[in-house]
Amino acid sequence: MERVLVTEGRTSFFAPVQDENAAFPPGSAPIFYNRRMEANRDATVLFCAAVRPSDYLDAMGATGVRGLRVANESGTPVTINDIDPGAAAEIRRNAGEGVEVTCGDANALMSTRRFDAVDLDPFGTPAPFVDAACRSARRYLCVTATDTAPLCGAHLKAGMRRYFARPMNTDYHSEVGLRILLGFVAREMVKYDRGIEPLFCFAREHFVRLHLRVRRGVRHADRTLGRIGYVMQCTNDIHREEAVGLIPPAAVCPGCGSSLRPIGPLWLGGVNDPDLIGQMAGLLPGMGFGTERYLSRLLPLLAEELPTSSYxxxxxxxxxxxxxxxxxxxxxxxxxxxxxxxxxxxxxxxxxxxxxxxxxxxxxxxxxxx
Ligand SMILES: C[S@@+](CC[C@H](N)C(=O)[O-])C[C@H]1O[C@@H](n2cnc3c(N)ncnc32)[C@H](O)[C@@H]1O
The missing domain is CATH 3.30.56.70 (N2,N2-dimethylguanosine tRNA methyltransferase, C-terminal domain)
Incomplete structure (x- = not known):
């Protein structure tokens, strides 16, 4: 396998040479590495530098770049896992002292061990891993989804199968995708009498990224459940309204009288914590990130966005x-x-x-x- 030395942020590591002609990652290289996800990784390193988890699991490591960067650039103790023995060997080659590397099914690992922060970064949908991650994560849960077409309503049936929600292809479809994923994670979490508080969530190009705080106790679980509901979209014009609850009401558009179609269930609450985002913006200039410019525009936008559920x-x-x-x-x-x-x-x-x-x-x- 041909390797090349890559630097992201303040971390250097070896990655297999990827097939430049592949239509879409993962391409033909035996171990996955996608440079275009650097912004996603930079965001998480910054998040960890701000919240300082006591330990962190990169449940699907591939080259290990994400966990290695969290360890190296935020000073967090990390465990990096991958089911593929070839990937685990590559992570061991890349990892320095003090990084634990494991090779196994992420669901098995997360079912037997707990980590202060758990990070899911799978191929496509995270849905098969969220239940075990909800049990494993003590304080923080981070999730990437790259199956934006099912989440946003372009592949309706796949979205319904994975997230048990009905998206709709609207002009705010990216937000629908993020909120359907958040609603799904919230529903997986509350069954364990735990709740979530979204801290830093955004969508970019072909991925959705969530960084959440996990809160223990029935009170937090009930609060979380109280933020699940539907965006009720008029089928004829741009009117939409929110409906909290598990069952969507029958409703008509006040303007034209057409029926409103429920989109969801999805998360109706806020998706960012402006104080934490401000703290992250303060840390950003010292981090040496390749995507500093992008993040320096994103963070103020996230901090100022009104907490409405659509745009x-x-x-x-x-x-x-x-x-x-x-x-x-x-x-x-x-x-x-x-x-x-x-x-x-x-x-x-x-x-x-x-x-x-x-x-x-x-x-x-x-x-x-x-
Ligand atoms: C998208 S890649 C991870 C990319 C990496 N986190 C990064 O930032 O470059 C997904 C990885 O998940 C691994 N994987 C797939 N199924 C898994 C499972 N059940 N348990 C653990 N790892 C798994 C694959 O071998 C692959 O290396």
């Missing part, structure tokens, strides 16, 4: 109204002047988060009074 792509709204969209600054200003909260969103450059109703959003696009 409007106002260019789509303008297209629908056969109007030219205003600039983002004007759009935000019009919504605020009408008395509503309005912020950008990290999901889309033309996305606006607001607590304004649909008719006010349309009026803001047109520049008229609602």
């Amino acid at each position: 409007y792509d106002y260019h789509e709204v303008a297209k629908h109204l056969r109007a030219s969209p205003p600039t983002m600054a004007v759009m935000l200003e019009r919504l605020r002047a009408a008395g509503y909260g309005a912020t950008r969103t990290h999901y889309a450059g033309t996305g606006v988060r607001t607590d304004a109703p649909a008719d006010v959003v349309e009026a803001a696009v047109l520049g008229v009074n609602p």
Whole structure:
């Protein structure tokens, strides 16, 4: 196997040379490494540097880069696991003193050992691993999903099978994907009388990434359950509303009278902790990350996003109204002047988060009074 020395952040390691012509990772190399996930790993190293877990499991290591970086760049004791003996051997080659390397099924490992932070970074869906991870994680749980098409509604049946939820391909589909994954993790967690608090969650390109705090006790489990529900989307126009609870209500659009279609169950609560995000933003300049520029834009956006469960792509709204969209600054200003909260969103450059109703959003696009 041909290897090449790679540096990410302040960590150097050997990775198998990947097939540049492969249509999509994992390609043909025997051990997986995808440079395009550097932002995902940088985010987690930064998260660990901020929350300082007492130990951390990289449950699916491949080259071990994620766990090695957490150990090296945040000073956290780590265990790195992979089911593939070839990968485990490669991780051992890459790992220095003090890093534990194990070779086995992540579900078996997580069923028998507990870690302060558990990290799932599988091929595609994390769904088969979330139950054991909920039992293994003491304080923090980190999850990557790269099966964005099932999560966001482009592959409806696969999404329903994996997450027992019904997505819908809307203009805010990236957010639906993140919230369906969060809702799934929340439901897997509460059965153990434990709850979750999302700390740092975002979507980028073809992945969704969650960093969660795990809270023990029935009170936290019940609070978590109280944040599960549905986005009720009008099938005819842009109106949508939230419905908390396990059973979606029958509802009609106040504007056009069409039925509202439930999207979910999904997570309706906040998805980021602005204080922690601020702490991470403060640490970022000293970290030496390759994706510092991207993260320095992402973190303030996440900290300011209104905690609504969907956003409007106002260019789509303008297209629908056969109007030219205003600039983002004007759009935000019009919504605020009408008395509503309005912020950008990290999901889309033309996305606006607001607590304004649909008719006010349309009026803001047109520049008229609602
Ligand atoms: C997407 S790669 C991990 C990438 C790595 N975390 C990184 O940041 O580069 C997924 C890895 O999971 C491993 N894997 C697949 N099924 C597994 C299981 N049941 N238990 C543990 N590892 C597994 C594969 O061998 C593969 O190396």
